[in-house]
Every structure is written in structure tokens, then in C-alpha cells.
């Protein structure tokens with residue numbers, strides 16, 4: 001099967017530090033792919049390289065049959081690479097619904113796409129409300145984002161990313177800072193995402209990773225040390241070594 005995304009020998013350096021060191025990664029259509037590894041392993045940097053926030057110093061990135069290595073983040077978002085950041089990025093003074101409407105704006109063709117009130121409703125407002133329902137925020141549609149809890153802002157950011165109709169969703173530690181209840185809600189939400197959306201999930205909560213992922217890739221010191229099905233990875237000696245070194 002051809003990959004939706006393939007990163008081939010990608011490299012990113014910061015001075016003498018090689019943050020991502022010739023990493024290969026393939027994500028198939030509909031796949032849930034988790035990226036784990038100790039702090040500083042290069043996980044966020046690799047997401048940045050795939051989303052286009054950072055440029056590679058070597059290697060190549062293909063998405064949906066196209067070489068995107070030199071495209072900026074906005075172009076990559078338009079062709080279907082969506083992104084959730086380590087800290088939720090929402091517009092605090094807008095309501096939850098307005099946040100999702102604004103996030104979907106570009107996808108419907110901007111101003112021209114919603115010139116009449118009826119079109120605004122059918123193409124932006126109604127889909128936005130449906131997305132809020134999908135992420136479990138239907139009761140807070142008219143709450144300003146500043147008044148949402150951290151967990152709710154995380155849910156909102158996922159709805160906003162989905163409004164851009166991504167084919168690949170990049171999630172950077174979505175469970176960070178969430179309570180136990182919120183983590184379970186997040187896990188349910190991610191499990192329910194339609195398979196038209198592929199997922200690359202960076203996460204420290206291994207329970208979440210093993211529950212969701214079809215494939216787990218382990219990074220350590222910028223290098224890929226293992227990649228395989230959750231059961232293989234859970235028992236792989238090189239993975240235990242990578243984590244043991246990190247906590248020493």
C-alpha cells in the first residue's frame with residue numbers, strides 16, 4: 001500500500017545537536033501511528049518537520065504522492081496536514097463555536113464561500129456545531145474560550161483542526177496536563193475519529209498510546225530505535241534501554 005505520508009531520512013540540526021537524525025517514517029491511510037520516546041528525543045521536532053513549521057536539513061517528506069519538503073506550514077495545512085500543539089492554541093476572546101468557524105473559514109474558500117447567510121450557516125456554522133458535538137463540547141458552544149478548562153480547550157483545538165478537514169492529524173502530547181477524567185474523554189474522542197483521518201500521536205501516556213495505536217515508533221536522541229505493532233514495542237529491549245537511559 002502506498003503511504004499517505006512518508007518521511008525519508010529526515011534530518012534537523014540545531015548547531016552541533018542533531019535533533020532528528022535520518023528518521024524514516026511511513027503512515028498509511030487511516031493509520032493511527034504513535035511516536036514515543038524520552039524528553040528531548042526529537043518528537044516535537046519531527047512533528048514540526050512534517051507540519052512544515054521547521055525545514056529539514058536533509059531528507060525528503062512526501063504527502064499524498066507529492067513532495068512537500070519545501071512547502072510552508074500553511075500550504076501543507078491546505079493539502080491536509082492538521083496540527084495540535086503541545087499547548088492549546090485557541091482564540092481566547094471568541095466563543096468555542098466561533099473558534100471552530102474561524103478555523104474552517106479557509107477550507108470553504110474564504111469570504112466567497114459564505115457570501116449569503118444561508119451559505120454561512122450550511123457551510124460553516126452547522127459543520128462547526130457538529131464538530132463541537134463530536135468532541136463533546138456542544139454545551140459550551142457559546143462560552144468564550146478563555147473560560148474553558150484546559151481539557152476543554154484541548155477538545156476545542158481538536159475540533160478546530162478537524163474543521164480544516166485534515167487527512168493527517170498531528171497531535172503533540174494532547175493528554176499533557178489533563179486530569180484522569182479528561183484523559184479518558186480524550187481517549188474516547190480520538191478512538192472515535194473517522195478513519196478518513198490518519199493520526200500521528202506524540203504521547204507520554206503509554207496507556208493511551210497502546211490503546212489507540214496501530215503502529216508505535218520509538219525515538220531516542222533523534223534516532224529511530226524501533227517501530228512496530230504495540231505488542232512488539234512494549235517488549236522490545238531497545239525500547240526499555242532508551243527509557244532506562246533517560247531516567248538515569
Ligand SMILES: Nc1ncnc2c1ncn2[C@@H]1O[C@H](COP(=O)(O)OP(=O)(O)O)[C@@H](O)[C@H]1O
Pocket residue numbers: 014017019037038039040041042043044045046
Ligand atoms: N529551536 C530549538 N533550538 C535549539 N535546540 C532545539 C530547538 N528545538 C528543539 N531543540 C533540541 O532538540 C532536541 C529535541 O527536542 P524536541 O523535539 O523538543 O524533543 P521531544 O519533543 O522529544 O521532547 C532537544 O535536545 C532540544 O533541546
Ligand SMILES: [Mg+2]
Pocket residue numbers: 043044045086
Ligand atoms: Mg515535545
